[in-house]
Amino acid sequence: MNKILIMSLLALIITSCGKDEVIEKGAGSIDIEFDNVAVINNIQNQLSLVTPGSTNYTYTNGIGQPFNLNLLRYYISGIKLEGPNGASFTDEIKVDVAASKGIYLIDESKLAANIITLENVPAGEYNKISFTVGVDTSGVKEGASGGVLDPATCKMFWNWNSGYIAVKIEGQSPVSNGGVGGTETLNSSSVNGIAYHVGGWRNVEGSAFVNNNKSLSFNFDTNAKVEKGLEPHVHMILDVISLFKGQNIIDFTGNHNVHKPIDGKPLADNIPNAFSFDHLHQ
Amino acid sequence: MFVGAIILGCQKENTEEVLDPYVLRRPDYFPEITYPISGNQISKSGFELGKKLFNDPILSLDNSIACSNCHVKAVAFTDPQHNPSVGIFEREGSRNSPMIANMAFQPEFLWDGGITHLDFVPIFAIENEKEMAETAESVVRKLNASPIYPTLFKKTFPSLDTITAPYMLKALSQYMLLLVSDQSKYDQFLRGEANLSSEETAGLTLFKAKCASCHSGALFTNYAFLDNGLDVTHKDIGRALISARAEDTGKFKVPSLRNILLTAPYMHDGRFKTINEAIDHYRFHVKDTPNLDTRLKTNGKPGISLTDEEVENLVSFLKTLTDYKFISNPIF
Numbered sequence: 001m002n003k004i005l006i007m008s009l010l011a012l013i014i015t016s017c018g019k020d021e022v023i024e025k026g027a028g029s030i031d032i033e034f035d036n037v038a039v040i041n042n043i044q045n046q047l048s049l050v051t052p053g054s055t056n057y058t059y060t061n062g063i064g065q066p067f068n069l070n071l072l073r074y075y076i077s078g079i080k081l082e083g084p085n086g087a088s089f090t091d092e093i094k095v096d097v098a099a100s101k102g103i104y105l106i107d108e109s110k111l112a113a114n115i116i117t118l119e120n121v122p123a124g125e126y127n128k129i130s131f132t133v134g135v136d137t138s139g140v141k142e143g144a145s146g147g148v149l150d151p152a153t154c155k156m157f158w159n160w161n162s163g164y165i166a167v168k169i170e171g172q173s174p175v176s177n178g179g180v181g182g183t184e185t186l187n188s189s190s191v192n193g194i195a196y197h198v199g200g201w202r203n204v205e206g207s208a209f210v211n212n213n214k215s216l217s218f219n220f221d222t223n224a225k226v227e228k229g230l231e232p233h234v235h236m237i238l239d240v241i242s243l244f245k246g247q248n249i250i251d252f253t254g255n256h257n258v259h260k261p262i263d264g265k266p267l268a269d270n271i272p273n274a275f276s277f278d279h280l281h282q
Numbered sequence: 283m284f285v286g287a288i289i290l291g292c293q294k295e296n297t298e299e300v301l302d303p304y305v306l307r308r309p310d311y312f313p314e315i316t317y318p319i320s321g322n323q324i325s326k327s328g329f330e331l332g333k334k335l336f337n338d339p340i341l342s343l344d345n346s347i348a349c350s351n352c353h354v355k356a357v358a359f360t361d362p363q364h365n366p367s368v369g370i371f372e373r374e375g376s377r378n379s380p381m382i383a384n385m386a387f388q389p390e391f392l393w394d395g396g397i398t399h400l401d402f403v404p405i406f407a408i409e410n411e412k413e414m415a416e417t418a419e420s421v422v423r424k425l426n427a428s429p430i431y432p433t434l435f436k437k438t439f440p441s442l443d444t445i446t447a448p449y450m451l452k453a454l455s456q457y458m459l460l461l462v463s464d465q466s467k468y469d470q471f472l473r474g475e476a477n478l479s480s481e482e483t484a485g486l487t488l489f490k491a492k493c494a495s496c497h498s499g500a501l502f503t504n505y506a507f508l509d510n511g512l513d514v515t516h517k518d519i520g521r522a523l524i525s526a527r528a529e530d531t532g533k534f535k536v537p538s539l540r541n542i543l544l545t546a547p548y549m550h551d552g553r554f555k556t557i558n559e560a561i562d563h564y565r566f567h568v569k570d571t572p573n574l575d576t577r578l579k580t581n582g583k584p585g586i587s588l589t590d591e592e593v594e595n596l597v598s599f600l601k602t603l604t605d606y607k608f609i610s611n612p613i614f
Contacts, residue, residue, distance in 0.1 A: 096321055097321070097322070097439070097448045097449055097452050098441065098442075098448075140398070140399070141318065141399070142318060142321050142399075143317075143318065143321065143322070143399040143400065143401030143402065143451070143452075143455070144399075144401035144402065144405075144447065144448040144451035144452060144455075145448055146446055146448045146449075149448075150446055150447055150448055151402070151405055151418060151447055151448075151451075152405075152417070152418035152419040152421075152422050152446065152447030153419055153446075153447070157405075159402065159405050159406045159409050159410075160396050160406060160410075160523075161396045161397075161523075161524050162396065162397045162398060162399065162402040162406070163398075202398075204525075209525060260526055261526070262526040
């Protein structure tokens with residue numbers, strides 16, 4: 001009995017060692033960069049944030065209302081890569097009290113945060129990426145977690161309807177009648193403030209609970225080749241203008257102060273078309 | 283049969299003496315544990331750290347108010363003095379402090395169910411303007427600067443470098459998870475260790491017939507959000523704040539009735555000072571509100587019919603839900 005146990009344990013160790021070796025030999029890294037831009041007249045412009053309260057308006061929404069932005073921050077989680085020849089990589093989500101693996105916070109004010117480096121990706125060719133904009137449900141169900149989910153420091157946590165904001169945008173529009181107070185960059189004296197705290201992570205059948213997380217997939221125009229020594233770099237684009245002129249018009253004279261899942265749905269539904277694959281270099 | 287029960291009881295008592303009090307145990311007649319315990323293994327030092335935090339006003343803006351101010355152990359971790367509860371700078375809250383007991387088995391927290399994980403409950407109280415009016419970020423700074431807390435956290439979480447909010451919240455959860463109330467006379471009755479008096483038995487029969495469709499199961503709640511006919515217009519919209527549905531206006535979570543005789547005042551806003559006032563609401567004062575739960579209507583009329591004698595029996599039964607061992611447990 002004991003012998004059998006030892007044998008099978010040995011077998012297990014041997015197989016797992018073998019497996020590790022294979023991965024180590026044939027694995028590499030890949031960078032996924034999120035470039036936040038403003039597409040105006042079909043031209044990509046690097047997004048520029050303004051000082052809170054600025055009346056310098058560079059952008060317009062779908063109905064010609066000018067606006068600018070003080071803050072842009074969003075979560076990306078559950079990244080998956082796939083290839084034409086069966087290569088596949090899932091960036092596992094593992095959250096605990098110390099860290100939140102597989103969940104990333106893209107912050108326009110911290111450009112270094114906008115490059116996600118995936119490591120231990122099996123060697124192969126990849127031409128498709130999938131990810132969720134927002135924190136995957138598994139990241140909420142574990143309770144208080146560290147890293148980018150730390151509820152004290154992430155500034156993306158709702159304590160009264162507990163869960164994480166998927167996309168947080170704050171800025172100004174001259175047509176807004178303000179009233180947006182108590183946010184990171186706006187206060188009660190911000191007369192033209194606009195705030196879009198788009199969250200909500202659970203769908204409850206037959207209720208108004210809205211899951212505003214969006215799961216998206218994009219094909220690359222060429223294959224990204226991953227192997228030891230190669231680190232391909234994928235550029236994904238978020239066009240902030242499209243967030244305000246997609247399938248839903250976001251009118252700054254009305255829906256300009258969003259802090260509830262249901263209120264954030266119109267903007268959330270614009271998210272899929274605001275993201276795109278741009279290019280990659282090997 | 284009777285002999286068997288006695289023997290079982292004896293055996294149980296013997297094993298209880300050696301039971302580790304820092305382990306979360308589910309009585310077999312309780313609902314399943316909802317808390318994902320594998321991500322937060324309870325230890326003696328973690329429990330004690332959570333208890334210390336629970337009783338420390340450092341969690342509030344001006345270091346004046348602790349969790350235990352409004353969740354007093356002697357009354358099953360509720361607030362006996364105020365209705366509704368009073369927070370920092372004497373700010374009056376809009377709701378009655380709920381009992382902290384059997385948290386490990388609850389699917390949702392607060393009167394409106396806005397919180398789905400125990401870890402996130404304290405951060406709500408810390409950051410609520412009417413409660414502690416502090417930020418979790420600032421509490422963490424204060425804890426790191428304290429002469430005692432870094433050592434205590436390190437003892438519980440050896441891999442920790444600096445204290446962060448998740449560690450603080452996990453410790454508070456460890457404390458709250460072990461606050462299990464399962465030693466009332468009713469629990470003894472369920473386990474075959476005690477008999478109910480004839481009044482208590484009559485009360486239990488009445489309770490099953492007239493109350494238990496909402497106050498159901500071993501924890502005396504079905505966790506639904508219901509309108510029990512208190513008001514026609516609502517100062518506090520309750521569940522609708524979370525669900526954003528008009529039909530949830532004025533609905534609040536059905537509370538557990540464990541320790542009910544200790545946890546006055548009653549209702550989400552603490553409007554009733556005595557258990558008889560609360561019962562009289564159901565007898566005489568249920569308003570025919572648009573969202574009124576249909577179980578509170580008899581033959582199309584709002585309210586539950588109970589005679590004075592039935593009320594006495596019902597209260598006798600409710601008294602059996604008081605868990606004196608829970609409120610006098612020196613570990614808690």
